[in-house]
Each structure stands twice: as C-alpha cells, then as structure tokens.
Amino acid sequence: MRPLWSFAPILALPFLLVACERSDLDFTRAEPGESLSGGETTVMKFDQNAFSMPSANLAPTRRLDFSVGNSFFRNPWVMAPASTTARDGLGPLFNTNACQGCHIKDGRGHPAAADASNAVSMLVRLSIPASAEHAQLLKERGVVPEPTYGGQLQDMAIPGVAPEGRVRLDYRTHRVTFADGHSVELQAPELVVTNLAYGPLHAQTLFSVRIAPPMIGLGLLEAIPESAILANADPEDANGDGIYGRPNRVHDHRTGETVLGRFGWKAGQPSLRQQNADAFFNDMGLSTSLFPGSVCGARQRECLAMPDGGSPEVSDNILDLVTFYTRNLGVPARRNVDAPAVLAGKRLFHQAGCASCHIPQFTTAADAAEPELASQVIRPYTDLLLHDMGEGLADHRPEFEASGREWRTPPLWGIGLTQRVSGHTRLLHDGRARNLLEAILWHSGEAEAAKRTVLTFDQDQREALLAFLESL
Numbered sequence: 123m124r125p126l127w128s129f130a131p132i133l134a135l136p137f138l139l140v141a142c143e144r145s146d147l148d149f150t151r152a153e154p155g156e157s158l159s160g161g162e163t164t165v166m167k168f169d170q171n172a173f174s175m176p177s178a179n180l181a182p183t184r185r186l187d188f189s190v191g192n193s194f195f196r197n198p199w200v201m202a203p204a205s206t207t208a209r210d211g212l213g214p215l216f217n218t219n220a221c222q223g224c225h226i227k228d229g230r231g232h233p234a235a236a237d238a239s240n241a242v243s244m245l246v247r248l249s250i251p252a253s254a255e256h257a258q259l260l261k262e263r264g265v266v267p268e269p270t271y272g273g274q275l276q277d278m279a280i281p282g283v284a285p286e287g288r289v290r291l292d293y294r295t296h297r298v299t300f301a302d303g304h305s306v307e308l309q310a311p312e313l314v315v316t317n318l319a320y321g322p323l324h325a326q327t328l329f330s331v332r333i334a335p336p337m338i339g340l341g342l343l344e345a346i347p348e349s350a351i352l353a354n355a356d357p358e359d360a361n362g363d364g365i366y367g368r369p370n371r372v373h374d375h376r377t378g379e380t381v382l383g384r385f386g387w388k389a390g391q392p393s394l395r396q397q398n399a400d401a402f403f404n405d406m407g408l409s410t411s412l413f414p415g416s417v418c419g420a421r422q423r424e425c426l427a428m429p430d431g432g433s434p435e436v437s438d439n440i441l442d443l444v445t446f447y448t449r450n451l452g453v454p455a456r457r458n459v460d461a462p463a464v465l466a467g468k469r470l471f472h473q474a475g476c477a478s479c480h481i482p483q484f485t486t487a488a489d490a491a492e493p494e495l496a497s498q499v500i501r502p503y504t505d506l507l508l509h510d511m512g513e514g515l516a517d518h519r520p521e522f523e524a525s526g527r528e529w530r531t532p533p534l535w536g537i538g539l540t541q542r543v544s545g546h547t548r549l550l551h552d553g554r555a556r557n558l559l560e561a562i563l564w565h566s567g568e569a570e571a572a573k574r575t576v577l578t579f580d581q582d583q584r585e586a587l588l589a590f591l592e593s594l
Contacts, residue, residue: 149469152459159535159594160339160453161486161498167454173228173338173536173543177452179494184450191447194440195221199406201280202431208440211431213407214283214424215276215417218242221444224334224405228451229543231334233291233311233553241289244553245405246275246313247330248323249519261380262373264390264522268327270320270421274404283425284319291331291552298563301578306563311554320422328519328526331552332387336543338536340385341449342500344394345490348382354481354505365478365568367507370530372522375399375412384506387551388521389530395445402436409434410441449492453500453535458593467590470583475572479531481505503534503594512567527567538592558591559584 147153158164163177176188197209198219204210217240218224224231224243231243249265256266267273271286279285293309300306313331315323357368370383374392383389391397396412403413411434418425458464471477480503490496508528518526529551537558541547547557555561565573579587 147472149465149472151465155499156501157456157459158499159456159501160342161500163342163450163452163494163498164455165452167452168457168539168542170227170543170545172454172539173336173451175452175454177341177450177494180450180452181494184494187443187446188450191443191445194444195447198223199408202429202435204431207431208437211408211435213276213278213280213417214428215279215286215422216407217245217274217276217278217405219278219406221401221405225337226334227543228337230336230540230546230548231553232544232546232548233331233333234289236290238290240277240285244289244331244333246289246315247332247519248273248275249328250324250326251328252520260522262375264372265520268324270419271318271323272417272419275315276407276417279425280428283422283428285317286320287318288316289331290314290316293554298577300580300584302580304581304584306559308560308563309554309556311552320419328517330387330517330519333548333551333553335387335532336536336540337448337451339453339500339502339533340394340451341490341492341495342453342486342498343384343502343504343506343533344449345486345495345498346484346500346506347487350484351382351384351506355507363478364571365475365509367479367505367509368523368528370508370522370524383522383530386521387529387532388524389506389508390521390524394449395441398444398448399436399441402441408436410436411438412441446492450494453502454539456501456593457538458589461589461593463586463589464593465590466583467586467588467593470579470587471590474575474587477503479505479507479509479568480534501535504531507531510567511565512570514566515564534591534594536594538594558588562587 162179165175165178167175176185199209199212201212202210212219234241234244248268248271250268252260252266259266276286277288291311293311295307295309297305297307355367355369357366359366370389371380372383372390372392374381381392383392385391385397399410399412402408402410407417482503483501486498488497508524510527511529516527520526549555549561
C-alpha cells in the first residue's frame with residue numbers, strides 16, 4: 123500500500139483578518155507614489171520577463187555583477203569531476219540542477235504534475251519531533267532532520283546513485299459558498315511518496331510541501347529595519363484585535379547568533395545570503411562555506427562514494443555574486459492604481475483587515491546592504507511576522523520558533539503578474555489554489571472571522587477585490 127500523508131498550505135494571498143479600515147486613507151484616488159512598489163528600484167516591465175530585471179536605479183557599472191550573478195543562477199551545474207570546475211559538484215542527490223529550475227523566470231513554482239518524473243519547482247521538507255537530546259540541532263537548524271533522508275527529500279540524482287524517492291499530489295475537493303449563492307470548489311492536496319530508495323521513513327516523519335516563491339524585491343525586504351518589523355509584533359494580542367504576529371528567531375550560520383528570521387515560508391532564514399546557501403545545499407547538493415559537507419546521509423553509501431566538486435563547491439565569490447543578483451531583482455510597478463474597480467477593491471482589502479498583516483508600506487534602512495536599496499519607500503504588503511493560521515492550514519512541522527500552525531505573511535507585490543511570468547496562477551505554499559479567489563477562501567485561524575466577512579461579498583465586491591490584487 124502506498125504511503126499517504128496530508129499537509130496544509132501557507133497562503134500567498136492576504137490574511138483576511140478582523141475588519142478594520144484606516145480612516146486616514148482616501149479611497150477615491152491613488153496615493154502619491156503608490157504605483158512604485160519598490161520605490162526608485164521599481165521596474166517598468168510587465169511581460170514574461172517582468173521578474174528578471176535589475177533594480178531600475180542600479181548603475182550600469184554594477185549591472186555587470188548582476189549579469190554574472192544571473193549566469194550562476196540560471197545556468198545548470200554539472201556533476202564532478204568536470205572541466206567546468208566553477209560549476210561542478212552537483213548532487214549526488216538533488217531536486218534541480220539550477221536555481222532557475224525552481225524559480226522559473228524568477229517567478230513562482232507550481233505543484234508537480236501527476237505524470238512528472240520529478241517535482242521540479244516543488245519540494246518536500248522532512249523532519250521528526252524533537253526531544254531533549256536534539257537541543258543543538260534545534261538551535262542550529264530549527265528542525266530535527268529525518269534520520270535517513272535528512273531535511274529534504276531529493277527526487278533526482280546523478281548516474282550511479284538512486285534518487286531518494288518520488289512525490290506527487292492527489293486531491294480531494296470540497297465547496298465553499300458565498301452569501302449570494304456563488305460556489306467555489308477548493309482542492310486539498312494529499313502528498314504521496316513512493317519509490318523510497320533507502321528504506322522506510324521514520325514513523326513520526328513530519329512533511330511540508332512547498333513551491334518556490336517569486337524572487338522579486340528580496341533585497342528590499344532584507345533592508346527593512348528590524349525595529350520596523352518588531353513594531354508590528356503583538357504576540358500577546360495586547361490590542362485585542364485577534365491578530366498576534368510573532369517574529370521567528372533563527373540561527374545565523376555566519377555569526378553563530380540567534381537573530382530575526384525574514385526569508386522562507388516560516389521565516390526560517392535570517393539573510394538572503396544564507397537563504398541562497400541553504401538552497402544550493404538542499405536543492406542542488408552543493409556545499410558552501412555556510413553549509414559545508416555532503417548532502418548524502420550516513421546510510422547512503424553510493425552517494426557518499428561519489429567525487430565532489432571541491433570544498434566548498436560554491437565559492438564565496440560565486441555565492442556573493444548570486445546574492446547580489448537576487449538582492450537586486452526589481453519589483454514591477456503596479457498597474458491601474460487609479461481605476462475605480464481597483465480603488466473599490468483596495469477599500470474592501472482594508473475593510474476586511476487584510477492590511478493588518480499584509481502591511482502595505484515600509485521605508486528601508488539608510489544603511490542597506492546595497493546603496494540602491496537604501497531609504498526607499500516600498501509597498502510589499504507583508505509584515506514578515508508569523509501568524510497562527512489555524513488547524514486547517516497547519517503542516518504540524520515546527521521550524522525554529524514557528525509552530526506547526528504558524529506561517530510568515532508572504533509579500534503580495536507582483537502577484538497580479540503570476541500568469542504572465544510563470545504561465546499559471548497556482549498560489550499558496552503548495553500551489554493548491556488555482557486562482558486568487560480560491561487562495562482567499564483557504565484562509566483560516568486568525569483569518570477566520572474576516573474570511574466570513576469576505577463570504578458576504580456579492581459579485582461586484584468580489585470582482586473589485588480581485589481587481590485590486592491583480593493590480594499589485
């Protein structure tokens with residue numbers, strides 16, 4: 123009998139929370155500069171390459187480094203030994219052979235097709251429940267990896283090594299009905315893992331299926347002052363609005379300190395450089411100075427016997443170039459910000475409480491890592507905090523201080539260009555939603571009361587809310 127597990131999503135849409143409307147906003151017209159989501163970095167590109175452009179204010183002399191970083195992000199890595207020594211060492215176990223393999227055109231990933239031989243742009247995180255003996259692991263990794271297969275299931279491998287297994291998603295459906303009778307079918311994914319090559323999984327294995335998020339604006343998110351993020355935290359719900367918001371505290375592999383997490387579905391990484399290094403290691407089996415060693419587990423003898431590409435396989439110079447590239451991918455400008463339907467949808471967005479977690483605006487720090495990113499007024503629609511989204515969305519897999527019910531608020535900028543860039547509109551952390559409306563209806567937990575408010579919206583209101591989201 124095939125093993126079958128269920129899991130739950132993190133939404134790539136607004137957390138619809140308690141109803142509240144900012145009284146200082148004029149919903150009859152766009153705010154000054156509202157279309158410039160990334161401030162002076164905002165790009166005016168709206169086709170399939172909209173997520174792949176450098177920050178608009180990046181100097182020509184610095185665009186060369188951007189292009190070189192792009193080449194290491196886009197081009198495939200190869201197995202060792204190879205004449206291409208700067209790009210060898212792939213695997214032996216991996217999920218993709220290039221960053222672009224998951225972040226196609228720097229955009230959003232999608233769930234694996236039923237007949238796919240591998241799940242490129244979708245991965246499965248693994249861990250087991252922690253006990254007292256795992257204190258150091260929890261401090262450094264935030265989870266306890268599955269004993270045989272590690273922290274991530276790799277469904278690809280170089281010749282001579284067996285992939286760890288295969289994954290696919292099956293779906294069960296149910297319907298949600300609006301007050302006016304409009305009905306929407308939602309599909310809940312169920313993870314199926316087969317062809318396990320190295321023995322059974324631990325009996326208490328925890329799973330989390332995730333698709334690749336878009337790459338735009340990451341350097342700007344990194345440049346938001348920590349104090350500005352923490353100002354929105356309310357872990358005890360002191361104001362009684364039903365919205366908590368907690369920072370995740372994670373391990374910085376460079377300094378050894380516990381610091382604020384910003385990146386990943388549960389804010390499990392503190393910096394863009396460490397996020398990139400983690401992806402090199404877990405997604406492609408490539409070591410860095412931050413994540414040395416081999417992706418092979420102790421029981422995977424054929425994997426351990428394969429040659430590597432040096433130590434580390436990704437040099438600090440290459441890691442820095444890729445980080446520069448990912449830090450400077452510009453955010454496209456918003457469209458139709460003055461359109462009556464968009465303004466009406468913006469009002470509904472605020473009335474429903476979406477902006478309580480998907481905070482529209484921040485100003486980046488004056489001492490940002492790159493001068494182009496400094497002191498920018500940006501509109502990412504996130505608070506970068508963790509929120510309890512309820513049992514319906516729980517994956518039951520803790521990560522550092524994030525519980526199995528908590529997820530980081532995902533940014534919404536660029537969400538209206540998903541179809542143009544990625545060729546689909548699959549949303550939520552596992553891609554279960556086939557469009558924006560389905561994604562909204564998957565909200566639960568802290569968002570339950572506001573979701574019920576949205577379910578009172580008539581057709582015109584639904585269309586206005588979606589028009590606003592499509593403008594982002």
